[in-house]
Amino acid sequence: MFIGVAKTDIFDLVCKYMRIFGPAPFRTWNGSKPGVHLMRPEHLEVIMASSVHIKKSHQYDLTHPWLGLGLLTSSGARWHQHRKLITPSFHFKILENFMHTIEEKAQILLDNLDKKTDGKPHDIYQDIAHCALDIICETAMGVNVNAMSDTNNEYIQAIYTMSEIIAWKMIRPYIPEFIFNILPQGYKSKQALKVLHGFSENIISSRKKLLQTKPSKNKKESDAVDELLGVKKRLSLLDMLLEASEDGKVLSDTDIRQEVDSFIFAGHDTTAASIAWTLLLLGTHPEIQENLYQELKDVLQDKSVPSFNDLPELKYLEFPLMICPN
Incomplete structure:
Protein backbone atom coordinates (compact mmCIF):
# COMPACT_ATOMS: atom_id res chain seq x y z
CA MET A 1 0.00 0.00 0.00
CA ILE A 54 -7.25 -5.60 23.61
CA LYS A 55 -3.85 -6.50 22.18
CA LYS A 56 -2.01 -3.54 20.71
CA SER A 57 -1.41 -3.54 16.95
CA HIS A 58 1.96 -4.56 15.53
CA GLN A 59 2.91 -0.89 14.95
CA TYR A 60 3.43 -0.52 18.70
CA ASP A 61 6.25 -3.08 18.50
CA LEU A 62 8.29 -0.49 16.61
CA THR A 63 8.42 1.68 19.74
CA HIS A 64 9.74 -1.09 22.02
CA PRO A 65 13.45 -0.22 21.61
CA TRP A 66 12.66 3.24 22.98
CA LEU A 67 9.61 2.79 25.21
CA GLY A 68 9.98 -0.84 26.28
CA LEU A 69 6.81 -2.11 27.97
CA GLY A 70 5.42 1.10 29.39
CA LEU A 71 1.74 1.91 29.73
CA LEU A 72 1.49 2.81 26.04
CA THR A 73 2.86 -0.50 24.76
CA SER A 74 2.05 -3.09 27.44
CA SER A 75 -1.13 -5.10 27.93
CA GLY A 76 -2.77 -7.58 30.31
CA ALA A 77 -1.78 -7.79 33.98
CA ARG A 78 1.26 -5.55 33.56
CA TRP A 79 -0.84 -2.81 31.99
CA HIS A 80 -3.45 -2.98 34.78
CA GLN A 81 -0.78 -2.92 37.50
CA HIS A 82 1.02 0.11 36.04
CA ARG A 83 -2.24 1.90 35.22
CA LYS A 84 -3.30 1.59 38.86
CA LEU A 85 0.00 3.13 40.00
CA ILE A 86 -0.02 5.97 37.49
CA THR A 87 -3.69 7.02 37.55
CA PRO A 88 -3.36 9.09 40.79
CA SER A 89 -0.80 11.27 39.00
CA PHE A 90 -3.62 12.66 36.85
CA HIS A 91 -5.94 13.69 39.67
CA PHE A 92 -7.23 17.24 39.16
CA LYS A 93 -5.41 18.45 42.27
CA ILE A 94 -2.11 17.16 40.91
CA LEU A 95 -2.68 18.75 37.51
CA GLU A 96 -3.69 22.03 39.15
CA ASN A 97 -0.18 22.30 40.59
CA PHE A 98 1.16 22.53 37.05
CA MET A 99 -1.16 25.28 35.82
CA HIS A 100 1.61 27.86 36.17
CA THR A 101 3.97 25.71 34.09
CA ILE A 102 1.36 25.22 31.36
CA GLU A 103 0.51 28.94 31.29
CA GLU A 104 4.19 29.88 31.11
CA LYS A 105 4.89 27.55 28.19
CA ALA A 106 1.68 28.54 26.39
CA GLN A 107 2.69 32.20 26.56
CA ILE A 108 6.06 31.40 24.98
CA LEU A 109 4.19 29.56 22.19
CA LEU A 110 1.93 32.58 21.63
CA ASP A 111 4.94 34.89 21.48
CA ASN A 112 6.54 32.62 18.87
CA LEU A 113 3.34 32.49 16.81
CA ASP A 114 3.01 36.28 16.94
CA LYS A 115 6.22 36.47 14.93
CA LYS A 116 4.50 34.54 12.12
CA THR A 117 1.51 36.84 11.67
CA ASP A 118 2.78 38.23 8.38
CA GLY A 119 -0.14 37.11 6.25
CA LYS A 120 1.76 34.14 4.83
CA PRO A 121 0.91 30.46 5.51
CA HIS A 122 3.08 28.78 8.13
CA ASP A 123 3.30 25.18 9.33
CA ILE A 124 2.87 25.63 13.09
CA TYR A 125 2.89 21.93 13.98
CA GLN A 126 6.52 22.03 15.17
CA ASP A 127 5.81 25.10 17.31
CA ILE A 128 2.96 23.26 19.02
CA ALA A 129 5.01 20.06 19.36
CA HIS A 130 7.89 21.95 21.01
CA CYS A 131 5.47 23.58 23.45
CA ALA A 132 3.86 20.23 24.30
CA LEU A 133 7.32 18.73 24.77
CA ASP A 134 8.33 21.49 27.19
CA ILE A 135 5.15 20.95 29.20
CA ILE A 136 5.30 17.15 29.34
CA CYS A 137 9.01 17.08 30.23
CA GLU A 138 8.47 19.43 33.15
CA THR A 139 5.30 17.73 34.40
CA ALA A 140 6.50 14.16 33.84
CA MET A 141 10.17 14.48 34.80
CA GLY A 142 10.33 17.84 36.55
CA VAL A 143 13.03 19.09 34.19
CA ASN A 144 13.25 22.00 31.74
CA VAL A 145 14.38 21.03 28.24
CA ASN A 146 13.57 24.41 26.63
CA ALA A 147 12.44 22.84 23.36
CA MET A 148 10.86 26.09 22.17
CA SER A 149 14.04 28.11 22.59
CA ASP A 150 16.76 25.49 22.07
CA THR A 151 15.77 23.22 19.19
CA ASN A 152 19.38 22.03 18.87
CA ASN A 153 19.22 20.41 22.30
CA GLU A 154 20.66 16.87 21.98
CA TYR A 155 17.72 15.28 23.80
CA ILE A 156 15.16 17.13 21.65
CA GLN A 157 16.97 16.09 18.48
CA ALA A 158 17.05 12.46 19.65
CA ILE A 159 13.28 12.49 20.25
CA TYR A 160 12.60 13.68 16.71
CA THR A 161 15.17 11.32 15.22
CA MET A 162 13.51 8.32 16.88
CA SER A 163 10.02 9.52 15.94
CA GLU A 164 11.11 9.83 12.30
CA ILE A 165 12.70 6.37 12.34
CA ILE A 166 9.58 4.79 13.85
CA ALA A 167 7.47 6.38 11.09
CA TRP A 168 10.05 5.25 8.50
CA LYS A 169 9.86 1.63 9.71
CA MET A 170 6.07 1.73 9.94
CA ILE A 171 5.69 2.09 6.17
CA ARG A 172 8.47 -0.42 5.44
CA PRO A 173 7.41 -3.58 7.32
CA TYR A 174 9.15 -5.68 4.66
CA ILE A 175 12.62 -4.69 5.95
CA PRO A 176 13.78 -7.31 8.52
CA GLU A 177 15.44 -6.12 11.71
CA PHE A 178 18.88 -7.52 10.87
CA ILE A 179 18.87 -5.51 7.63
CA PHE A 180 17.62 -2.38 9.41
CA ASN A 181 20.48 -2.63 11.92
CA ILE A 182 23.10 -2.24 9.18
CA LEU A 183 21.33 0.64 7.42
CA PRO A 184 22.07 4.32 8.23
CA GLN A 185 18.69 4.45 9.98
CA GLY A 186 19.78 1.61 12.26
CA TYR A 187 22.93 3.48 13.26
CA LYS A 188 20.96 6.69 13.89
CA SER A 189 18.49 4.71 15.99
CA LYS A 190 21.25 3.32 18.24
CA GLN A 191 22.77 6.78 18.73
CA ALA A 192 19.41 8.37 19.50
CA LEU A 193 18.46 5.62 21.97
CA LYS A 194 21.75 6.11 23.79
CA VAL A 195 20.90 9.80 24.27
CA LEU A 196 17.24 9.21 25.19
CA HIS A 197 17.83 6.44 27.71
CA GLY A 198 20.91 8.14 29.13
CA PHE A 199 19.00 11.37 29.71
CA SER A 200 16.06 9.64 31.41
CA GLU A 201 18.31 7.43 33.55
CA ASN A 202 20.34 10.45 34.64
CA ILE A 203 17.19 12.34 35.67
CA ILE A 204 15.81 9.30 37.52
CA SER A 205 19.07 8.74 39.39
CA SER A 206 19.36 12.41 40.34
CA ARG A 207 15.73 12.67 41.39
CA LYS A 208 15.95 9.49 43.45
CA LYS A 209 18.97 10.85 45.34
CA LEU A 210 17.18 14.15 45.94
CA LEU A 211 14.05 12.47 47.33
CA GLN A 212 16.13 10.18 49.53
CA THR A 213 18.20 13.00 51.05
CA LYS A 214 15.33 15.44 51.65
CA PRO A 215 12.94 15.05 54.60
CA SER A 216 9.50 13.92 53.50
CA LYS A 217 7.94 17.21 54.58
CA ASN A 218 10.01 18.99 51.96
CA LYS A 219 9.05 16.72 49.07
CA LYS A 220 6.12 18.91 48.07
CA GLU A 221 7.93 22.22 47.88
CA SER A 222 6.41 23.71 44.78
CA ASP A 223 8.70 26.28 43.27
CA ALA A 224 12.31 25.66 44.33
CA VAL A 225 14.67 24.32 41.72
CA ASP A 226 17.46 21.91 42.47
CA GLU A 227 20.74 23.03 40.93
CA LEU A 228 21.42 19.52 39.66
CA LEU A 229 20.07 19.39 36.09
CA GLY A 230 17.51 22.09 36.87
CA VAL A 231 15.18 19.49 38.41
CA LYS A 232 12.04 20.92 39.99
CA LYS A 233 11.18 19.99 43.55
CA ARG A 234 7.45 19.95 42.77
CA LEU A 235 6.05 16.42 42.70
CA SER A 236 6.07 15.18 39.11
CA LEU A 237 4.96 11.91 37.54
CA LEU A 238 8.52 10.69 38.07
CA ASP A 239 8.38 11.53 41.79
CA MET A 240 5.17 9.56 42.20
CA LEU A 241 6.59 6.57 40.37
CA LEU A 242 9.67 6.67 42.59
CA GLU A 243 7.55 6.89 45.73
CA ALA A 244 5.36 4.01 44.55
CA SER A 245 8.52 2.00 43.96
CA GLU A 246 9.78 2.77 47.47
CA ASP A 247 6.50 1.85 49.13
CA GLY A 248 5.55 -1.29 47.25
CA LYS A 249 8.82 -2.41 45.65
CA VAL A 250 6.83 -2.74 42.44
CA LEU A 251 8.72 -0.75 39.83
CA SER A 252 12.37 -1.21 38.88
CA ASP A 253 14.43 1.70 37.55
CA THR A 254 13.93 0.27 34.06
CA ASP A 255 10.15 0.17 34.59
CA ILE A 256 10.21 3.80 35.71
CA ARG A 257 12.30 4.87 32.73
CA GLN A 258 9.95 3.10 30.33
CA GLU A 259 6.92 4.84 31.84
CA VAL A 260 8.58 8.26 31.77
CA ASP A 261 9.74 7.74 28.17
CA SER A 262 6.23 6.61 27.21
CA PHE A 263 4.68 9.77 28.60
CA ILE A 264 7.26 11.98 26.91
CA PHE A 265 6.57 10.32 23.54
CA ALA A 266 2.78 10.07 23.76
CA GLY A 267 2.31 13.28 25.73
CA HIS A 268 3.94 15.55 23.18
CA ASP A 269 3.13 13.72 19.94
CA THR A 270 -0.60 13.10 20.36
CA THR A 271 -1.18 16.43 22.12
CA ALA A 272 0.51 18.34 19.31
CA ALA A 273 -1.45 16.43 16.64
CA SER A 274 -4.75 17.04 18.46
CA ILE A 275 -4.15 20.78 18.90
CA ALA A 276 -2.96 21.17 15.29
CA TRP A 277 -6.09 19.45 13.96
CA THR A 278 -8.28 21.52 16.27
CA LEU A 279 -6.76 24.79 15.02
CA LEU A 280 -7.02 23.68 11.39
CA LEU A 281 -10.71 22.80 11.69
CA LEU A 282 -11.51 25.94 13.70
CA GLY A 283 -9.89 27.91 10.88
CA THR A 284 -12.04 26.18 8.26
CA HIS A 285 -15.25 26.63 10.31
CA PRO A 286 -15.30 30.32 11.30
CA GLU A 287 -18.81 30.07 12.76
CA ILE A 288 -17.57 27.53 15.33
CA GLN A 289 -14.51 29.69 15.98
CA GLU A 290 -16.76 32.71 16.65
CA ASN A 291 -18.94 30.76 19.11
CA LEU A 292 -15.83 29.63 20.94
CA TYR A 293 -14.47 33.19 21.01
CA GLN A 294 -17.73 34.47 22.53
CA GLU A 295 -17.62 31.79 25.23
CA LEU A 296 -14.05 32.73 26.14
CA LYS A 297 -15.07 36.40 26.38
CA ASP A 298 -18.09 35.57 28.56
CA VAL A 299 -16.23 33.26 30.95
CA LEU A 300 -12.88 35.03 31.19
CA GLN A 301 -14.20 38.59 30.88
CA ASP A 302 -11.16 40.80 31.53
CA LYS A 303 -8.77 37.95 32.41
CA SER A 304 -6.09 37.10 29.86
CA VAL A 305 -5.45 33.62 31.29
CA PRO A 306 -8.09 31.17 32.58
CA SER A 307 -7.81 29.88 36.12
CA PHE A 308 -8.16 26.19 36.91
CA ASN A 309 -11.71 26.88 38.14
CA ASP A 310 -12.61 28.53 34.83
CA LEU A 311 -11.90 25.40 32.80
CA PRO A 312 -15.11 23.47 33.72
CA GLU A 313 -17.11 26.53 32.60
CA LEU A 314 -15.70 26.37 29.08
CA LYS A 315 -18.34 23.91 27.88
CA TYR A 316 -18.21 24.85 24.21
CA LEU A 317 -14.43 24.50 24.14
CA GLU A 318 -14.80 20.83 25.05
CA PHE A 319 -16.56 20.03 21.77
CA PRO A 320 -13.81 20.95 19.28
CA LEU A 321 -11.16 19.50 21.59
CA MET A 322 -12.99 16.18 21.75
CA ILE A 323 -14.24 16.04 18.17
CA CYS A 324 -11.42 17.56 16.08
CA PRO A 325 -8.69 15.02 16.98
CA ASN A 326 -11.02 12.22 15.90
Whole structure:
Protein backbone atom coordinates (compact mmCIF):
# COMPACT_ATOMS: atom_id res chain seq x y z
CA MET A 1 0.00 0.00 0.00
CA PHE A 2 2.70 2.52 0.99
CA ILE A 3 5.60 1.13 -1.08
CA GLY A 4 7.05 3.99 -3.10
CA VAL A 5 4.70 6.54 -1.51
CA ALA A 6 6.26 9.73 -0.11
CA LYS A 7 5.72 10.31 3.61
CA THR A 8 3.81 13.52 2.94
CA ASP A 9 1.39 11.71 0.60
CA ILE A 10 0.35 8.86 2.92
CA PHE A 11 -2.53 10.69 4.58
CA ASP A 12 -3.98 11.75 1.22
CA LEU A 13 -3.69 8.18 -0.04
CA VAL A 14 -5.60 6.78 2.96
CA CYS A 15 -8.30 9.46 2.49
CA LYS A 16 -8.55 8.50 -1.19
CA TYR A 17 -9.13 4.84 -0.30
CA MET A 18 -11.74 5.86 2.26
CA ARG A 19 -13.65 7.81 -0.38
CA ILE A 20 -13.48 4.85 -2.77
CA PHE A 21 -14.23 1.96 -0.39
CA GLY A 22 -15.93 3.62 2.59
CA PRO A 23 -17.94 4.05 4.66
CA ALA A 24 -17.98 0.27 5.17
CA PRO A 25 -14.89 -1.25 6.86
CA PHE A 26 -12.21 -2.19 4.35
CA ARG A 27 -8.81 -3.90 4.42
CA THR A 28 -5.49 -2.79 2.96
CA TRP A 29 -2.08 -4.43 2.88
CA ASN A 30 1.24 -2.77 3.68
CA GLY A 31 3.67 -5.41 2.51
CA SER A 32 2.64 -8.53 4.46
CA LYS A 33 0.85 -6.53 7.18
CA PRO A 34 -2.94 -6.17 6.88
CA GLY A 35 -4.82 -3.13 8.14
CA VAL A 36 -8.56 -2.74 8.70
CA HIS A 37 -9.92 0.79 8.31
CA LEU A 38 -13.06 1.91 10.16
CA MET A 39 -14.96 5.10 9.34
CA ARG A 40 -18.15 4.93 11.38
CA PRO A 41 -18.23 5.50 15.17
CA GLU A 42 -20.58 2.54 15.69
CA HIS A 43 -17.98 0.25 14.07
CA LEU A 44 -15.18 1.69 16.16
CA GLU A 45 -17.27 1.30 19.31
CA VAL A 46 -17.38 -2.48 18.83
CA ILE A 47 -13.57 -2.62 18.97
CA MET A 48 -13.03 -0.01 21.66
CA ALA A 49 -15.63 -1.53 24.01
CA SER A 50 -14.38 -5.09 23.53
CA SER A 51 -12.76 -6.88 26.46
CA VAL A 52 -11.35 -9.50 24.06
CA HIS A 53 -9.65 -7.48 21.34
CA ILE A 54 -7.25 -5.60 23.61
CA LYS A 55 -3.85 -6.50 22.18
CA LYS A 56 -2.01 -3.54 20.71
CA SER A 57 -1.41 -3.54 16.95
CA HIS A 58 1.96 -4.56 15.53
CA GLN A 59 2.91 -0.89 14.95
CA TYR A 60 3.43 -0.52 18.70
CA ASP A 61 6.25 -3.08 18.50
CA LEU A 62 8.29 -0.49 16.61
CA THR A 63 8.42 1.68 19.74
CA HIS A 64 9.74 -1.09 22.02
CA PRO A 65 13.45 -0.22 21.61
CA TRP A 66 12.66 3.24 22.98
CA LEU A 67 9.61 2.79 25.21
CA GLY A 68 9.98 -0.84 26.28
CA LEU A 69 6.81 -2.11 27.97
CA GLY A 70 5.42 1.10 29.39
CA LEU A 71 1.74 1.91 29.73
CA LEU A 72 1.49 2.81 26.04
CA THR A 73 2.86 -0.50 24.76
CA SER A 74 2.05 -3.09 27.44
CA SER A 75 -1.13 -5.10 27.93
CA GLY A 76 -2.77 -7.58 30.31
CA ALA A 77 -1.78 -7.79 33.98
CA ARG A 78 1.26 -5.55 33.56
CA TRP A 79 -0.84 -2.81 31.99
CA HIS A 80 -3.45 -2.98 34.78
CA GLN A 81 -0.78 -2.92 37.50
CA HIS A 82 1.02 0.11 36.04
CA ARG A 83 -2.24 1.90 35.22
CA LYS A 84 -3.30 1.59 38.86
CA LEU A 85 0.00 3.13 40.00
CA ILE A 86 -0.02 5.97 37.49
CA THR A 87 -3.69 7.02 37.55
CA PRO A 88 -3.36 9.09 40.79
CA SER A 89 -0.80 11.27 39.00
CA PHE A 90 -3.62 12.66 36.85
CA HIS A 91 -5.94 13.69 39.67
CA PHE A 92 -7.23 17.24 39.16
CA LYS A 93 -5.41 18.45 42.27
CA ILE A 94 -2.11 17.16 40.91
CA LEU A 95 -2.68 18.75 37.51
CA GLU A 96 -3.69 22.03 39.15
CA ASN A 97 -0.18 22.30 40.59
CA PHE A 98 1.16 22.53 37.05
CA MET A 99 -1.16 25.28 35.82
CA HIS A 100 1.61 27.86 36.17
CA THR A 101 3.97 25.71 34.09
CA ILE A 102 1.36 25.22 31.36
CA GLU A 103 0.51 28.94 31.29
CA GLU A 104 4.19 29.88 31.11
CA LYS A 105 4.89 27.55 28.19
CA ALA A 106 1.68 28.54 26.39
CA GLN A 107 2.69 32.20 26.56
CA ILE A 108 6.06 31.40 24.98
CA LEU A 109 4.19 29.56 22.19
CA LEU A 110 1.93 32.58 21.63
CA ASP A 111 4.94 34.89 21.48
CA ASN A 112 6.54 32.62 18.87
CA LEU A 113 3.34 32.49 16.81
CA ASP A 114 3.01 36.28 16.94
CA LYS A 115 6.22 36.47 14.93
CA LYS A 116 4.50 34.54 12.12
CA THR A 117 1.51 36.84 11.67
CA ASP A 118 2.78 38.23 8.38
CA GLY A 119 -0.14 37.11 6.25
CA LYS A 120 1.76 34.14 4.83
CA PRO A 121 0.91 30.46 5.51
CA HIS A 122 3.08 28.78 8.13
CA ASP A 123 3.30 25.18 9.33
CA ILE A 124 2.87 25.63 13.09
CA TYR A 125 2.89 21.93 13.98
CA GLN A 126 6.52 22.03 15.17
CA ASP A 127 5.81 25.10 17.31
CA ILE A 128 2.96 23.26 19.02
CA ALA A 129 5.01 20.06 19.36
CA HIS A 130 7.89 21.95 21.01
CA CYS A 131 5.47 23.58 23.45
CA ALA A 132 3.86 20.23 24.30
CA LEU A 133 7.32 18.73 24.77
CA ASP A 134 8.33 21.49 27.19
CA ILE A 135 5.15 20.95 29.20
CA ILE A 136 5.30 17.15 29.34
CA CYS A 137 9.01 17.08 30.23
CA GLU A 138 8.47 19.43 33.15
CA THR A 139 5.30 17.73 34.40
CA ALA A 140 6.50 14.16 33.84
CA MET A 141 10.17 14.48 34.80
CA GLY A 142 10.33 17.84 36.55
CA VAL A 143 13.03 19.09 34.19
CA ASN A 144 13.25 22.00 31.74
CA VAL A 145 14.38 21.03 28.24
CA ASN A 146 13.57 24.41 26.63
CA ALA A 147 12.44 22.84 23.36
CA MET A 148 10.86 26.09 22.17
CA SER A 149 14.04 28.11 22.59
CA ASP A 150 16.76 25.49 22.07
CA THR A 151 15.77 23.22 19.19
CA ASN A 152 19.38 22.03 18.87
CA ASN A 153 19.22 20.41 22.30
CA GLU A 154 20.66 16.87 21.98
CA TYR A 155 17.72 15.28 23.80
CA ILE A 156 15.16 17.13 21.65
CA GLN A 157 16.97 16.09 18.48
CA ALA A 158 17.05 12.46 19.65
CA ILE A 159 13.28 12.49 20.25
CA TYR A 160 12.60 13.68 16.71
CA THR A 161 15.17 11.32 15.22
CA MET A 162 13.51 8.32 16.88
CA SER A 163 10.02 9.52 15.94
CA GLU A 164 11.11 9.83 12.30
CA ILE A 165 12.70 6.37 12.34
CA ILE A 166 9.58 4.79 13.85
CA ALA A 167 7.47 6.38 11.09
CA TRP A 168 10.05 5.25 8.50
CA LYS A 169 9.86 1.63 9.71
CA MET A 170 6.07 1.73 9.94
CA ILE A 171 5.69 2.09 6.17
CA ARG A 172 8.47 -0.42 5.44
CA PRO A 173 7.41 -3.58 7.32
CA TYR A 174 9.15 -5.68 4.66
CA ILE A 175 12.62 -4.69 5.95
CA PRO A 176 13.78 -7.31 8.52
CA GLU A 177 15.44 -6.12 11.71
CA PHE A 178 18.88 -7.52 10.87
CA ILE A 179 18.87 -5.51 7.63
CA PHE A 180 17.62 -2.38 9.41
CA ASN A 181 20.48 -2.63 11.92
CA ILE A 182 23.10 -2.24 9.18
CA LEU A 183 21.33 0.64 7.42
CA PRO A 184 22.07 4.32 8.23
CA GLN A 185 18.69 4.45 9.98
CA GLY A 186 19.78 1.61 12.26
CA TYR A 187 22.93 3.48 13.26
CA LYS A 188 20.96 6.69 13.89
CA SER A 189 18.49 4.71 15.99
CA LYS A 190 21.25 3.32 18.24
CA GLN A 191 22.77 6.78 18.73
CA ALA A 192 19.41 8.37 19.50
CA LEU A 193 18.46 5.62 21.97
CA LYS A 194 21.75 6.11 23.79
CA VAL A 195 20.90 9.80 24.27
CA LEU A 196 17.24 9.21 25.19
CA HIS A 197 17.83 6.44 27.71
CA GLY A 198 20.91 8.14 29.13
CA PHE A 199 19.00 11.37 29.71
CA SER A 200 16.06 9.64 31.41
CA GLU A 201 18.31 7.43 33.55
CA ASN A 202 20.34 10.45 34.64
CA ILE A 203 17.19 12.34 35.67
CA ILE A 204 15.81 9.30 37.52
CA SER A 205 19.07 8.74 39.39
CA SER A 206 19.36 12.41 40.34
CA ARG A 207 15.73 12.67 41.39
CA LYS A 208 15.95 9.49 43.45
CA LYS A 209 18.97 10.85 45.34
CA LEU A 210 17.18 14.15 45.94
CA LEU A 211 14.05 12.47 47.33
CA GLN A 212 16.13 10.18 49.53
CA THR A 213 18.20 13.00 51.05
CA LYS A 214 15.33 15.44 51.65
CA PRO A 215 12.94 15.05 54.60
CA SER A 216 9.50 13.92 53.50
CA LYS A 217 7.94 17.21 54.58
CA ASN A 218 10.01 18.99 51.96
CA LYS A 219 9.05 16.72 49.07
CA LYS A 220 6.12 18.91 48.07
CA GLU A 221 7.93 22.22 47.88
CA SER A 222 6.41 23.71 44.78
CA ASP A 223 8.70 26.28 43.27
CA ALA A 224 12.31 25.66 44.33
CA VAL A 225 14.67 24.32 41.72
CA ASP A 226 17.46 21.91 42.47
CA GLU A 227 20.74 23.03 40.93
CA LEU A 228 21.42 19.52 39.66
CA LEU A 229 20.07 19.39 36.09
CA GLY A 230 17.51 22.09 36.87
CA VAL A 231 15.18 19.49 38.41
CA LYS A 232 12.04 20.92 39.99
CA LYS A 233 11.18 19.99 43.55
CA ARG A 234 7.45 19.95 42.77
CA LEU A 235 6.05 16.42 42.70
CA SER A 236 6.07 15.18 39.11
CA LEU A 237 4.96 11.91 37.54
CA LEU A 238 8.52 10.69 38.07
CA ASP A 239 8.38 11.53 41.79
CA MET A 240 5.17 9.56 42.20
CA LEU A 241 6.59 6.57 40.37
CA LEU A 242 9.67 6.67 42.59
CA GLU A 243 7.55 6.89 45.73
CA ALA A 244 5.36 4.01 44.55
CA SER A 245 8.52 2.00 43.96
CA GLU A 246 9.78 2.77 47.47
CA ASP A 247 6.50 1.85 49.13
CA GLY A 248 5.55 -1.29 47.25
CA LYS A 249 8.82 -2.41 45.65
CA VAL A 250 6.83 -2.74 42.44
CA LEU A 251 8.72 -0.75 39.83
CA SER A 252 12.37 -1.21 38.88
CA ASP A 253 14.43 1.70 37.55
CA THR A 254 13.93 0.27 34.06
CA ASP A 255 10.15 0.17 34.59
CA ILE A 256 10.21 3.80 35.71
CA ARG A 257 12.30 4.87 32.73
CA GLN A 258 9.95 3.10 30.33
CA GLU A 259 6.92 4.84 31.84
CA VAL A 260 8.58 8.26 31.77
CA ASP A 261 9.74 7.74 28.17
CA SER A 262 6.23 6.61 27.21
CA PHE A 263 4.68 9.77 28.60
CA ILE A 264 7.26 11.98 26.91
CA PHE A 265 6.57 10.32 23.54
CA ALA A 266 2.78 10.07 23.76
CA GLY A 267 2.31 13.28 25.73
CA HIS A 268 3.94 15.55 23.18
CA ASP A 269 3.13 13.72 19.94
CA THR A 270 -0.60 13.10 20.36
CA THR A 271 -1.18 16.43 22.12
CA ALA A 272 0.51 18.34 19.31
CA ALA A 273 -1.45 16.43 16.64
CA SER A 274 -4.75 17.04 18.46
CA ILE A 275 -4.15 20.78 18.90
CA ALA A 276 -2.96 21.17 15.29
CA TRP A 277 -6.09 19.45 13.96
CA THR A 278 -8.28 21.52 16.27
CA LEU A 279 -6.76 24.79 15.02
CA LEU A 280 -7.02 23.68 11.39
CA LEU A 281 -10.71 22.80 11.69
CA LEU A 282 -11.51 25.94 13.70
CA GLY A 283 -9.89 27.91 10.88
CA THR A 284 -12.04 26.18 8.26
CA HIS A 285 -15.25 26.63 10.31
CA PRO A 286 -15.30 30.32 11.30
CA GLU A 287 -18.81 30.07 12.76
CA ILE A 288 -17.57 27.53 15.33
CA GLN A 289 -14.51 29.69 15.98
CA GLU A 290 -16.76 32.71 16.65
CA ASN A 291 -18.94 30.76 19.11
CA LEU A 292 -15.83 29.63 20.94
CA TYR A 293 -14.47 33.19 21.01
CA GLN A 294 -17.73 34.47 22.53
CA GLU A 295 -17.62 31.79 25.23
CA LEU A 296 -14.05 32.73 26.14
CA LYS A 297 -15.07 36.40 26.38
CA ASP A 298 -18.09 35.57 28.56
CA VAL A 299 -16.23 33.26 30.95
CA LEU A 300 -12.88 35.03 31.19
CA GLN A 301 -14.20 38.59 30.88
CA ASP A 302 -11.16 40.80 31.53
CA LYS A 303 -8.77 37.95 32.41
CA SER A 304 -6.09 37.10 29.86
CA VAL A 305 -5.45 33.62 31.29
CA PRO A 306 -8.09 31.17 32.58
CA SER A 307 -7.81 29.88 36.12
CA PHE A 308 -8.16 26.19 36.91
CA ASN A 309 -11.71 26.88 38.14
CA ASP A 310 -12.61 28.53 34.83
CA LEU A 311 -11.90 25.40 32.80
CA PRO A 312 -15.11 23.47 33.72
CA GLU A 313 -17.11 26.53 32.60
CA LEU A 314 -15.70 26.37 29.08
CA LYS A 315 -18.34 23.91 27.88
CA TYR A 316 -18.21 24.85 24.21
CA LEU A 317 -14.43 24.50 24.14
CA GLU A 318 -14.80 20.83 25.05
CA PHE A 319 -16.56 20.03 21.77
CA PRO A 320 -13.81 20.95 19.28
CA LEU A 321 -11.16 19.50 21.59
CA MET A 322 -12.99 16.18 21.75
CA ILE A 323 -14.24 16.04 18.17
CA CYS A 324 -11.42 17.56 16.08
CA PRO A 325 -8.69 15.02 16.98
CA ASN A 326 -11.02 12.22 15.90
